Amino acid sequence: MRRSMLFLPGNNPNMLINGNCLGSDAVIFDLEDAVSPAEKDAARILVRNTMRYMDFRGCEIIVRINSIDTPYWKRDLDAILPQQPGLILLPKTGTAKDVQEADAYITELEQKLGFAPNTVGLMPLIETALGVENAFAIATAADRVQALFLGAEDLTADLRCKRTKEGREIEYARTRLVMAARAAGVEVYDTPFTDVNDDEGIYKDASYAKALGFSGKASISPRHVGVINEVFSPSQADIDYSYEVMDAIAMAKAQGKGAIALRGKMIDAPIVARAEQTIAMAEALGLGRSEQ
Amino acid sequence: MEITKCAAAGTMESSDVYVEIEPRETGLEVELQSVVQAQFGQAIEETVRQVLKDCGVENAKVRVVDRGALECVIRARVETAAMRGKGEA
Numbered sequence: 001m002r003r004s005m006l007f008l009p010g011n012n013p014n015m016l017i018n019g020n021c022l023g024s025d026a027v028i029f030d031l032e033d034a035v036s037p038a039e040k041d042a043a044r045i046l047v048r049n050t051m052r053y054m055d056f057r058g059c060e061i062i063v064r065i066n067s068i069d070t071p072y073w074k075r076d077l078d079a080i081l082p083q084q085p086g087l088i089l090l091p092k093t094g095t096a097k098d099v100q101e102a103d104a105y106i107t108e109l110e111q112k113l114g115f116a117p118n119t120v121g122l123m124p125l126i127e128t129a130l131g132v133e134n135a136f137a138i139a140t141a142a143d144r145v146q147a148l149f150l151g152a153e154d155l156t157a158d159l160r161c162k163r164t165k166e167g168r169e170i171e172y173a174r175t176r177l178v179m180a181a182r183a184a185g186v187e188v189y190d191t192p193f194t195d196v197n198d199d200e201g202i203y204k205d206a207s208y209a210k211a212l213g214f215s216g217k218a219s220i221s222p223r224h225v226g227v228i229n230e231v232f233s234p235s236q237a238d239i240d241y242s243y244e245v246m247d248a249i250a251m252a253k254a255q256g257k258g259a260i261a262l263r264g265k266m267i268d269a270p271i272v273a274r275a276e277q278t279i280a281m282a283e284a285l286g287l288g289r290s291e292q
Numbered sequence: 293m294e295i296t297k298c299a300a301a302g303t304m305e306s307s308d309v310y311v312e313i314e315p316r317e318t319g320l321e322v323e324l325q326s327v328v329q330a331q332f333g334q335a336i337e338e339t340v341r342q343v344l345k346d347c348g349v350e351n352a353k354v355r356v357v358d359r360g361a362l363e364c365v366i367r368a369r370v371e372t373a374a375m376r377g378k379g380e381a
Contacts, residue, residue: 013308
């Protein structure tokens with residue numbers, strides 16, 4: 001479960017070592033944009049050591065390496081892969097070929113390290129117009145791909161438009177990515193909301209992303225983590241309704257009925273599927289139905 | 293391979309450590325300043341020496357200014373300084 005994913009700059013020890021105390025389901029150790037070219041070596045070693053020595057149980061580690069058009073990405077993987085990150089976030093993924101190139105090198109390292117195939121997942125970061133248009137091909141380019149991730153800052157620069165709080169400029173990219181990811185059977189995560197001090201804005205933005213079908217949302221500030229977790233968690237009303245749906249289905253089966261209504265609405269397969277997803281997530285969060 | 297040039301790594305920020313390294317003819321010389329010198333000075337110096345040994349550095353002068361860094365951070369910054377001093381970064 002990755003409701004929230006918090007970016008942490010890869011060369012900042014103070015933030016890295018506290019990353020597992022900030023409430024997010026996952027942290028993204030950033031070796032790319034948050035690190036200047038002169039400090040790439042230092043960040044790579046610092047992130048490697050943080051993963052090697054610090055306990056991040058309960059918080060998945062994702063590492064954003066440098067893009068495959070830089071001289072850094074293979075050295076990033078050489079240092080990071082032995083520490084078994086949950087996912088590698090691959091920036092500026094534009095084509096299926098980009099994924100396959102990264103996948104081939106990760107496969108080579110996994111074999112050297114004696115890891116089972118696809119131990120480390122890949123999450124292409126879609127942040128160019130080319131990437132958006134190739135989203136389904138990217139999501140299906142390798143078995144290692146577990147999710148797509150939308151990066152709106154670079155995307156809007158590529159689109160030559162302004163990034164706004166309302167996000168109309170990324171509407172197409174958001175819906176396109178959700179559709180491509182779901183068609184490919186992988187997860188999909190939304191871009192960070194960048195105004196750290198706008199509490200109402202982050203709530204609206206996260207709620208909208210959830211409504212579109214995103215699985216979770218990234219953040220650049222610990223301050224946004226709580227709101228994102230709340231938005232992407234099932235509400236008590238949703239949980240209770242889901243249990244009612246499953247009870248109704250069980251009753252219909254016991255009575256030999258093919259269909260049943262609940263609160264005046266027919267219960268069909270998509271409703272059951274949604275109820276199962278909600279209950280699975282609630283159980284993962286330690287939540288249950290209300291006291292009767 | 294030995295240290296061939298002056299190099300540095302890390303910062304003076306809280307939870308970090310600043311490490312400077314320079315060539316030296318014979319042996320290791322470690323100069324340490326730390327906010328936790330009294331309690332952990334010896335342990336920090338041992339860590340610095342161990343990392344340099346692991347990096348194959350036998351001769352160097354090292355200045356370490358610790359701002360309360362954890363051991364994994366100290367290890368990272370010393371390794372980075374050593375790699376830079378050897379021209380391998």
